[in-house]
Amino acid sequence: MKSYQSILFALVFVLPVCAQKKAPRTAIKPKAEFVSELMAKMTVDEKIYQTVQFTSDGTVTGPKTGDNFITRIQQGKVGSILNATGAKATREIQRINLESSRLKIPILFGHDVIHGYKTIFPINLGMASSFDPKAVELAARIAATEASSGGVHWTFAPMVDIARDPRWSRVSEGSGEDTYLGSQLAVANVKGFQGDDLSKINTILACTKHFAAYGAAEAGRDYNTVDMSERVLRDIYLPPFKATVDAGVKTFMVSFNEISGVPSTASKFLMRDVLKGEWKFDGMVVSDYTGINEMIAHGFAKDEQDAAQLAMNAGLDMDMVGATYMNTLKKSYDEGKVSIEVINDACKRILELKYDLGLFEDPYRYSDEKREKETIYKPEFLQAAVDVANKSMVLLKNNNTVLPLKKEQKIAFVGPFVNDEYNIIGSWAALGERDGFATSIKEGITKFLGNTANVTFDEGVEIQSTKRDLMQKAIDNAKKADVIVAVMGERENMTGEAASQTNIDLPGIQKEFLAELKKLGKPIVLVLFNGRPLTLTWENENMDAILEAWFPGSRGGDAVAQTLFGQNNPSGKLPITFPRNVGQVPIYYNHKNTGRPYLGLSDPEQKYKSRYTDVDNSPLFAFGYGLSYTTFSYSNLRVSSAKIKFNQKLKVTVDVANTGNYDGAEVVQLYIKDVVGSVTRPVRELKGFERVELKKGEKKTVTFEISSEDLKFYNIDMNNVAEAGDFEVFIGGSSNAELKEKFELVD
Ligand code: NOJ
Numbered sequence: 001m002k003s004y005q006s007i008l009f010a011l012v013f014v015l016p017v018c019a020q021k022k023a024p025r026t027a028i029k030p031k032a033e034f035v036s037e038l039m040a041k042m043t044v045d046e047k048i049y050q051t052v053q054f055t056s057d058g059t060v061t062g063p064k065t066g067d068n069f070i071t072r073i074q075q076g077k078v079g080s081i082l083n084a085t086g087a088k089a090t091r092e093i094q095r096i097n098l099e100s101s102r103l104k105i106p107i108l109f110g111h112d113v114i115h116g117y118k119t120i121f122p123i124n125l126g127m128a129s130s131f132d133p134k135a136v137e138l139a140a141r142i143a144a145t146e147a148s149s150g151g152v153h154w155t156f157a158p159m160v161d162i163a164r165d166p167r168w169s170r171v172s173e174g175s176g177e178d179t180y181l182g183s184q185l186a187v188a189n190v191k192g193f194q195g196d197d198l199s200k201i202n203t204i205l206a207c208t209k210h211f212a213a214y215g216a217a218e219a220g221r222d223y224n225t226v227d228m229s230e231r232v233l234r235d236i237y238l239p240p241f242k243a244t245v246d247a248g249v250k251t252f253m254v255s256f257n258e259i260s261g262v263p264s265t266a267s268k269f270l271m272r273d274v275l276k277g278e279w280k281f282d283g284m285v286v287s288d289y290t291g292i293n294e295m296i297a298h299g300f301a302k303d304e305q306d307a308a309q310l311a312m313n314a315g316l317d318m319d320m321v322g323a324t325y326m327n328t329l330k331k332s333y334d335e336g337k338v339s340i341e342v343i344n345d346a347c348k349r350i351l352e353l354k355y356d357l358g359l360f361e362d363p364y365r366y367s368d369e370k371r372e373k374e375t376i377y378k379p380e381f382l383q384a385a386v387d388v389a390n391k392s393m394v395l396l397k398n399n400n401t402v403l404p405l406k407k408e409q410k411i412a413f414v415g416p417f418v419n420d421e422y423n424i425i426g427s428w429a430a431l432g433e434r435d436g437f438a439t440s441i442k443e444g445i446t447k448f449l450g451n452t453a454n455v456t457f458d459e460g461v462e463i464q465s466t467k468r469d470l471m472q473k474a475i476d477n478a479k480k481a482d483v484i485v486a487v488m489g490e491r492e493n494m495t496g497e498a499a500s501q502t503n504i505d506l507p508g509i510q511k512e513f514l515a516e517l518k519k520l521g522k523p524i525v526l527v528l529f530n531g532r533p534l535t536l537t538w539e540n541e542n543m544d545a546i547l548e549a550w551f552p553g554s555r556g557g558d559a560v561a562q563t564l565f566g567q568n569n570p571s572g573k574l575p576i577t578f579p580r581n582v583g584q585v586p587i588y589y590n591h592k593n594t595g596r597p598y599l600g601l602s603d604p605e606q607k608y609k610s611r612y613t614d615v616d617n618s619p620l621f622a623f624g625y626g627l628s629y630t631t632f633s634y635s636n637l638r639v640s641s642a643k644i645k646f647n648q649k650l651k652v653t654v655d656v657a658n659t660g661n662y663d664g665a666e667v668v669q670l671y672i673k674d675v676v677g678s679v680t681r682p683v684r685e686l687k688g689f690e691r692v693e694l695k696k697g698e699k700k701t702v703t704f705e706i707s708s709e710d711l712k713f714y715n716i717d718m719n720n721v722a723e724a725g726d727f728e729v730f731i732g733g734s735s736n737a738e739l740k741e742k743f744e745l746v747d
Pocket of ligand 1: 497
């Protein structure tokens, strides 16, 4: 197959360039009228072709299918293209489409803009550590501004899958394990991508994915089977999806997995009953990449025609890459297996989005090279990348205040990431430039310090190989230092799609290298680049400080430098639990109690308890945990009333003081326990958080408002209700928050 670049070269330079002219702006009719008039002119085939999406051969995000997207466009068979980007390229592809299309229906361009387009922000799990919806919204806004200038109309984000298993490599793409945090950040993403008006040229369609429960893949293996109760599905996994519908998201993507025997791709329950029925979603649903075809391997459809009619009838509007709708839907229609009403509904939803984006007025409006040049990498975007990365840093350990470092110290930076400009931006980084553009640790430190006479940089080891030839030089330099900073972790593509692992230790011989460094008797700071929780029990016992930097993005080196030297005081909190070992997985803070809860080593009864005999039940680092260079104290927790009625609000108030030596920010977290329910309830659940900036010595009062809406769950009759009874409320700086109050919900 010809390379993407060469096809583009042909498109851009060889083919006529009449597309440079803008389509004339027409006075356009209101949406309903416009779409229905257009559909009245369309044949059944033309309607079906609107539901067809092909990939360009640009970015590779799935198995190759061999279909040539340009030929398909010339045949007028394509409603949408994914993975084509850039103002010039999309303009040319659109031109070919418009020349071929009888009714001049513009193509919709989609692309995975996951944590930035050119300016890359930290991976999503990192951004979630900020517990800062505004920061997440800003990153999405900038990503949309850049992407839309490159001809992209539609991103396949946010990914809102709840993930409780760090073996699952796609934990990196989401907001972690918590339903409440995940819902808040999902909404922030939608607001950022879609803005307040889709017809503006700097906004793009968001796509909530992967519907549903994709993160619950058995044994953490990507694409694997999911089997769960409807209650868990509705209580834990669906709320972030629902939150985006309420926020006005325009598209949804179904997941690859099956749930309790039915692939999401053909789940009438998910798409027709819940999404389009109960939630009244009026946007469009796309499959995942060849997801329809894959129902044959699932053993759910006998052939492509069967798979396509099952999916379409279940409410799936667009076929991503699989060509099953293109090849078989008309036949199914002729045979009476798919009705015209169902096809009309899918087509209408797609055309409405094209209308919303203003594509019928000007199909080229997003593909503007001048705007693209002016927009990409604006200095303020790159500055935002530093700021968001700073907020994403989670300080996991800091013994003897080894951090922040002092400029006068002799510091040996070691580890495979000290010079890295590739992995630092993380996986699924759209068009983010790596080597030669992203700021490495070395560059960030050098820029920050100005004079680097006191610092050395040595890789010492590689990420995964067992090569030891560089180790000694690094150790020799470390010997001369006051403090060692080891920058270690995973390769970027060890997380993201199809990269699940059973071993989540530091890869290769990195730990062995740390053990050698430990022998030098110097303080060691471990800085981590990773896209999932790692098992860090040994590191926690042997390192003096640990800074979780995730994959911090295009300006990650600056953020790490600013954080290590205290210009940024870390304030991130873990959005996902770090286990002590992989045997504890899945592990999450909002678990149930069991009938024999284990109270830890102080428990007078050690036998016949729900526990492991070889390791404590508790995680190494809990959800919501993260230190600061300063310290915070919580006091005076109070509730506005001992009882509230269903229509009343409860105020929960706490005083938070900065008791340490630095200005800082603390994420104040509120958890609630429903003591007795008609079905068992989690030990506690996050129901509120607020990021509070506190100057050294400053104290602030933080107030949360709770209503019966926040106490709802699917009860024994599968009704989503709050139940009268006793509740406990906890406030603090992590999911282990100890300050506790009580209240009662009364009829
Ligand atoms: C497969 C992935 O599961 C999905 O997240 C992505 O958006 C599509 N491929 C398109 O690249």
